[in-house]
Amino acid sequence: NAGVTQTPKFQVLKTGQSMTLQCAQDMNHNSMYWYRQDPGMGLRLIYYSASEGTTDKGEVPNGYNVSRLNKREFSLRLESAAPSQTSVYFCASRPPRQGSGSNQPQHFGDGTRLSIL
């Protein structure tokens, strides 16, 4: 089972360059998420997509854009990379809620390690 697949696994950019991080899930999940993780810290939400065609900002959206291309794919774009965006980026997906509780577990990819010089 592939689960959540992120590409690339590693990337080095120069300040000002742009790039797109790709994420795809094969579990037919509705919700997808992009998080970043800085050294020694927990993950922080960048953007979220509840379903195909919808996206919402999370805690740290500045400097990023996202596209929910279809149900499977959710991409994260850095238009003009800055050293402060050096981080590990994780994509996650989650199945629909069951009942009234938001208790469905999230499934994570293995991350993209991004360095910006």
Next chain:
Amino acid sequence: DAKTTQPNSMESNEEEPVHLPCNHSTISGTDYIHWYRQLPSQGPEYVIHGLTSNVNNRMASLAIAEDRKSSTLILHRATLRDAAVYYCILRYGGSQGNLIFGKGTKLSVKP
């Protein structure tokens, strides 16, 4: 949002049980208690969750205090592969459903 408090680090010996504590004194009545772990160089991995009753699955057990102000993740026999950062998470962020992570507990397992 309700907060959780976990020790920064813990050590265990291989094949011994491990009890990872989490305090959440401001938990609301509808908050589920979730545990995720993150192995080195990997994304977080779901471990277990519960609301009021103790829960068991193939990975671990979750013991929830009667007043729900604390919980304990129990690994019955630690292996080297269980060395990871363990996150206790109370709720998803509003309508977005995202996880709100703290710094977690770094578990080291000695052979």
